[in-house]
Amino acid sequence: MNPIKHVAIIMDGNGRWGINKKKSRNYGHQQGLKTVEKIIIESLKKNIRYLTLFAFSTENWKRPKSEIKFLFSLLEKFLIKKIKAFHKNKIKLFIIGKKNFSKKLNNLLNESERLTSKNNKLQINLALNYGSKSEIVSTFDIIKKKGLKISEKTISKNLYTGNIPDPDILIRTGNTNRLSNFLLWQLAYSEIFFEKKLWPDFNKKDYNRIINNYKKIKRNFGDIQ
Ligand code: IPE
Ligand code: IPE
Ligand code: MG
Numbered sequence: 116m117n118p119i120k121h122v123a124i125i126m127d128g129n130g131r132w133g134i135n136k137k138k139s140r141n142y143g144h145q146q147g148l149k150t151v152e153k154i155i156i157e158s159l160k161k162n163i164r165y166l167t168l169f170a171f172s173t174e175n176w177k178r179p180k181s182e183i184k185f186l187f188s189l190l191e192k193f194l195i196k197k198i199k200a201f202h203k204n205k206i207k208l209f210i211i212g213k214k215n216f217s218k219k220l221n222n223l224l225n226e227s228e229r230l231t232s233k234n235n236k237l238q239i240n241l242a243l244n245y246g247s248k249s250e251i252v253s254t255f256d257i258i259k260k261k262g263l264k265i266s267e268k269t270i271s272k273n274l275y276t277g278n279i280p281d282p283d284i285l286i287r288t289g290n291t292n293r294l295s296n297f298l299l300w301q302l303a304y305s306e307i308f309f310e311k312k313l314w315p316d317f318n319k320k321d322y323n324r325i326i327n328n329y330k331k332i333k334r335n336f337g338d339i340q
Contacts, residue, residue: 119329121282123169123284124169125285125289128313129143129146129313133146146315147314150315150317169295194227206231206238207237211240214243214244247294248299251299254273255270276301283306284325286322287310306329306332
């Protein structure tokens with residue numbers, strides 16, 4: 116049976132969900148946050164070591180200002196409300212992506228990372244202003260500055276995810292079969308699950324079904340059966 120250390124999720128479909136409910140895209144984001152909580156709780160229960168959540172991409176800046184503003188205020192409120200409970204549950208929060216937000220949000224993110232930095236039950240990598248291509252370019256810059264040789268090892272080690280094993284599972288909700296510039300290097304051998312459900316409808320039963328299906332997969336890594 117395959118052990119699961121790392122699950123990565125592209126949480127997609129909030130906007131459509133809100134519109135389908137005859138409400139707003141932002142209402143969908145609000146509901147999507149409830150799914151985030153459920154999946155964090157389930158990940159703790161399942162002893163998942165790393166959970167990487169795609170919350171905002173480098174491409175998402177193209178969206179209307181009002182939606183972007185709403186998303187970041189939602190994140191701010193969520194962190195203020197939950198960070199103590201995260202800490203109590205030995206959750207470590209780690210941001211992947213360039214932290215170039217408002218001073219207030221940057222401080223809050225840094226403070227949340229600092230507070231939880233020693234925790235070792237579940238590490239949540241929150242991808243914010245994250246783009247895989249930009250990450251890889253920055254990594255090459257770092258390697259050059261350090262005077263290292265370019266190799267698979269030095270690239271892996273100098274990504275945001277440097278000390279984290281690659282995801283075993285990638286889940287994308289929202290009935291869309293693409294990676295949208297997420298973890299292009301790290302997903303080289305991950306098992307990918309594209310889900311039809313929109314993120315606010317995704318639940319612990321869906322999550323457990325995926326985990327159970329994953330456990331049955333024979334991972335070859337290029338070898339034969
Ligand atoms: C959430 O889903 C992902 C974010 C960028 C916050 P979307 O907002 O992309 O929802 P859809 O895909 O438009 O329905
Ligand atoms: C990917 O979803 C980014 C996040 C979930 C944060 P998008 O909705 O931005 O992806 P595209 O634009 O449909 O590829
Ligand atoms: Mg989308």
